[in-house]
Amino acid sequence: MAEQTVTVNYSGAVNAALRRCLTDVPETLLYGEDVARPGGVHGVTRGLWKDFGDRVFDTPISESAILGTAVGAAMMGRRPIVEIMWADFFLVALDQMVNQAANVRYVSGGRLTAPLVVRTQQGNSPGACAQHSQNLEAIFLHTPGLRVAMPSTPQDAYDIMVSAVYCDDPVIVIDNRTLYFGAKEPVVTGRPPAPAGGSRPRRTGDALTVVTWGAITHRVLEAADQLAGRSVPVTVIETPWLNPFDTAAVIDSVNRTGGKLAVVHEANATAGFGAEVVTRVAEAGALRGRPLRIAVPDARIPAAPQLAAALIPDSDRIAAELAGLARS
Amino acid sequence: MAEQTVTVNYSGAVNAALRRCLTDVPETLLYGEDVARPGGVHGVTRGLWKDFGDRVFDTPISESAILGTAVGAAMMGRRPIVEIMWADFFLVALDQMVNQAANVRYVSGGRLTAPLVVRTQQGNSPGACAQHSQNLEAIFLHTPGLRVAMPSTPQDAYDIMVSAVYCDDPVIVIDNRTLYFGAKEPVVTGRPPAPAGGSRPRRTGDALTVVTWGAITHRVLEAADQLAGRSVPVTVIETPWLNPFDTAAVIDSVNRTGGKLAVVHEANATAGFGAEVVTRVAEAGALRGRPLRIAVPDARIPAAPQLAAALIPDSDRIAAELAGLARS
Amino acid sequence: MRERLLADLRAMWRIRMFEEKTTSLCQSGDIKGSVHLCSGQEAGPVGACGALADGDVVFATYRGHGWAIAKGAPLRAMFAELLGRATGVNGGRGGSAFLSAPEYGFLGENSIVGGGVPHAVGAALAGRHDGSGRLALTVFGDGAMNQGAVHEAMNFAAMADLPVLFVCENNRYSELTPIRDMVRNERLTDRATALGIPAYRIDGNSPAVIRDTVADLAEAAREGGGPAFVELTTQRLVGHYVGDVQQYRGRDELEEDMRAEPVARAVRELTEAGVPDADIAAAEAAVRAEVEEAAAAALADPPADPAGVREHIYG
C-alpha cells in the first residue's frame, strides 16, 4: 500500500486504518454491536460494511459471544477485529480476555495463538453516568498475555490500529470518545506496520518528567505549555502503548530531570497503572524525592458535569501540581 | 454471643464465623454453587444448610445471577453472603461487582446500600491450571466502592468474615484454598465485630519493612525467621485488609527501617497492588533507595507443579531477595 | 371505562410530555450527555405500575424515565436529576440513564444491558425472607434477551420460584439494529417458556391490557407460582438516543408506528367513546402545565454542589 497523507480527524483515522487492514489482510473480520450497517454508534466504522460484505457484520448484545468467537476465530487463523462499545461493557465478559485470550499462546506452548484486536473507547464525557465513564486499562495491564494501547492523536490512532492488527497477540486498543470528532489533521497512511510498543516525547524540559496516556494527554500538554510560559520547562512523555511499555525511555528521562517524576491518568488513583510507572522508576533507582500522581480520586463518576469535573483533573490543576513538584 | 476459644483450622474458622452471623444477623443469606447440601466443594460451609434451612441454598452455575441477586437483595436490606467458588470465575460476572455493587451507595447518594459479602478463594495449588490459579485482588482494589480482605490465619479468617458481614459496604473476602486444611489453632470467637481495616505486625526488625498479604504471608514469615537466624531482623507487616489499607502503619514502619521497603504478593508483578504500596510510601517521602517487589513474574500459571513453582516465590527466594535489600 | 382510559391518557401524557420537554432541554444544552426516551412506550409503565402494590419494586433500564414517573417519582425531581441539580432524585449523580427513586419503589435504571435484571430477582428473594412477600418487576428491551445475565437471572428466578415479573419491551430495535436480524426465532417468549416460566406476548400499546395481564400474573406470583414473563409489542417514536436520526428506519414504518402508538390511540378511543374534544384538550393542557411547571422549578433549583462529590463512597 502506497504511503500517502490524508487529512482526517481521530475517527476518520481509525476508519482509514480499519479499511487498510480489511483490504491488505484477508484474514481480518470486523464485527460488534451496530458496527456494520449503522457504521457504529460513534460512526467510526461507517462505510466498511458496504465495501467488505460479510466480513463486517452486526452482532447481538452478547459481549461474551463477541469476544469468545473472536478468540475461537483467531485460534483458527483469522484476525478478528471486534468492538466493545464501551470499556465498561468488557466487565460482563472479561473471562474471554483474561481466562481465555490471554492463555491461548502460553498454555499451548505456542501451538495456538489468538491474534485478535478489540477496539473500545472509555472515559468520561459530560453527562455520562458512572457505568459509562470508567477507565479500565489497569485491569488489562495486570493480565499477562494481553497487549494494550491508548492513542490520543489521529496519527497514533491510525498507526496503532495497523500495528495491532499485524500483532500476533491479543491487543486491546482503547480510544476516548471525546477525541473522535476533534480537528482534522494530516495523517500519514500506508507506511509498513510498526511493531507494538514505543513512546512519544511530546515536550522537553529539565524541571521534571511527566508520563501520561490517553485523552488526558491533551490536558497535560496544555499544562506543560502554561508552565513553559512560566519558565518551568517540563518533559512530557506520552505512552500510547502501555503493554509493551517503554520503561527505558521513562527512566532515561527521569534521570535527565533530576529524578522528578509525575504520572497523570484519568483512571482513579488506587492500583491504577500510574503506581506501576512510579514503582518501575523507583526500582530502577531513578526516583528522587516524592513522585507525583495526578489521577481521579477513588470515587465513582457522577453524571452531573460539574460533579464529574470536580473529580477529573483539568489542565489548570495539572499545571498547579506540576509546578509544586518542580519547586519541591 | 459469648466470647469463647475454639480450636479449629482455617476452614473451621470460616464455618464458625458464618454460623455466628447466620445466628446473630437474621438478614443474612448464604448461597452459591454447591454451598448448601454438599457443604461447599472445599467443605467450608458444611452443616449450615441443615441448621438454617432456606436461608442457605445451592444455585445454578450462574455467577452473574449469584452476584446480581446478592446486589438486589442487599439493596432491599438483606445481608447476603455469596460464594464465587474460584476468584477466576468472577471474570464471567465482574459487571455485578464493578458496575453494579460498587455504584449502589454512591450514585444514590446513600439512599441505597449494598451490604453484601462475597466469599471466594484464589491462587495456585499444585497441578491447578491457568484458569484456576490467578490472584485477582488488584482488580477489586482498583474499584472504588468495594472493600477487600485476604486473611491468612484462622483467627483473621473468623474475625474478618464477621467484620465483613457487619460492614455496610460490599466486601470481598478472598481465601486461599491451600490454607483451608492447615493446622488447628485456638481461635477466639464471639467478640464484638471489629470495623473493617487494620494491619498485623508479624515480625519486628530494623533491617527493612516487608508488607505482604494472603497465603504467601507464611512464606514471608519463614523467610523472616531464616533472616533473623542470620541476624538480619526484618519487620513484617501483614495487611489482611487491603481496602481499607493501613497505609499509616506501613509508612510508619518504613520510616523506622531506614526507608527500606519490600512488598511480597502472589499476584503477578505488573499493576499488582504491590506497586500501589510502593507508590504510597514514595508519595509520603518515606522511601529510601530502591524498593523491592517480590511477585510472580508476568506469565500465565502452568499446570505442572515444577513449572508453577519456578514462577511463585518460595521462602528461600524471598529470604535471598530480602537479604539483598538489607545489604543495599 | 372512559374515566379509566382518560386517567391512563393523562398518565401517559405526563411521561410523553416529560420526554418532549427533556428533548428541548437537551437541545438547549441544559441537559448534557446521552438521553434515551421512552416516547411511544408509555403504555407499559402506566399499565404495569397500575397493577402493582405499594411495596412492589421496579428495576428498569436507561430508558426508564417513564417507569420512574409511573412509580411516583416527582416530575420536578426527575427533571432536576437530568439537569444535575441538587434536588434531583439522586442529587445529579445518576443522571438520565442511571437514576433511582427508592422512596417510590423505583430501584433504579441501569446502563448495562441486562445489569438490573438479576437485581429484581434478588429483591424478590429478599421479600421471601423479610416477610414482605414483595413482587419485583424488571423491564428490559428485546435486545437484552441476548445478554447472558438475563438468561441466568430468569433461570435463577424459575429455579427458586420467586415472584418476579420479567417485562420485555419489544420496540423492534436494539440501538440501531433490528432484533429480527439478531435472532433466528423472533418469538422471544419461547425463551422464557423453555426455562419453565409462563410467558405472554401482549399488546404493548394498551394500558388496560397490560394492567389486566400484570394484575393476573402478579397475583399468581404472590401465591407462590413463581416468575412470569410478558413481552410488550411496542415502538419507539424517536431515536435510540436524543440525536439519533434513525436512517435505519423507513418512513412507512414510522408512520405505522405513529398510528399504533398509545397516546394517539387513547385519544382516538376516547373520541370514539364520545368524549368531547374539549375535555380531552383540557386534560392535555392541564398535564402540559404541570410538566412545564415542574421543569421551570427544576431549572430554578440549585446545581448539585461539587463540595460533596466525595461523600457516600463508603458507609
Next chain:
Amino acid sequence: MRERLLADLRAMWRIRMFEEKTTSLCQSGDIKGSVHLCSGQEAGPVGACGALADGDVVFATYRGHGWAIAKGAPLRAMFAELLGRATGVNGGRGGSAFLSAPEYGFLGENSIVGGGVPHAVGAALAGRHDGSGRLALTVFGDGAMNQGAVHEAMNFAAMADLPVLFVCENNRYSELTPIRDMVRNERLTDRATALGIPAYRIDGNSPAVIRDTVADLAEAAREGGGPAFVELTTQRLVGHYVGDVQQYRGRDELEEDMRAEPVARAVRELTEAGVPDADIAAAEAAVRAEVEEAAAAALADPPADPAGVREHIYG
C-alpha cells in the same frame, strides 16, 4: 455391525482405561491437582468424533480426556501432559483440565464452565471465511446450560447460521448438585429450540446412535442449515473429581448407572450377538496393554523443564 460395535468398544475402552490409569496415577501422587474423569461417558466422544471429518474441530471442558483421545491425541502425550512431562501435548502447561491437541483438531479443554463454547462458534465463523467450511463441535455439561456465555454463543451461532454442533452431556449432576434442582424445566433441548436451533435428546450411551445423529446433523450444518443441539443422556460412574466420595448419590442410582453405562452395555450386546467371550477378552487385554505401555512411556519421559517457563507469553 458386530465389527463396528467391537471397534466402538475398543475405542471406549481406550478412554475408560486411560481414566482408570489416571486415577491410579493420582492416587500414587504422580498426577497432582484435581482431575475430572469421563468414565461412563465414553460413548459421546467415540460416537460423535466418528462422524466428524478431518478438518472439523472439537472444543470440550475439563472433563475432556475422552474427546481429546477420540480426536486422535496419542495416549502417551496425554498421560505425559497430566504428569507434567515435557512430552505432554502442551508440555505440561495445560494439565488435566486445560489441555489441547490442535494438531488433531482438539482445540482444547476449558476450565471455565461455558468458556469454550463461543470459541467453537468462532471456529465455525473462521471456516466460513477460510474456505474450509469447517464444522465445529463443542461439548459441555448440563449445568453449563445455566451459564450466560452458553446462551449467548448459541444465539450467535443461530443468528449467523454457523455450522456448530452444541453437544450437551447430561450426566444429571453439576459437581455435587443435581441438575433437576437447578432448573424448572428439565427438557434442556427446549432452550435450543427457543433460539431456533433444532435440538435432539438422544441415548448418550450408544456410540452408534450418537454417530448416526451427529452425522446427519453435521451434513445439514455443512449444507448451510446452521447449528444443531444434541443432548446426550449419560452418567458419571465416578465422582466429579478424583476424590469426590459422592455422598450425594444413592447406591441404587449408582447400580442403575452401572447397568446403563456404555462399556458394559457394549460387552453385553456383543455377547448377545454371539461374539465369543475370548475375543472380547482378547480385545480388552490388547487395549489395556496399549494403555499401560503409554503410561509407562510417559512416566519415563523427562519432566517439563522450568528453564522455559517464561517462553510463549507473547509472540
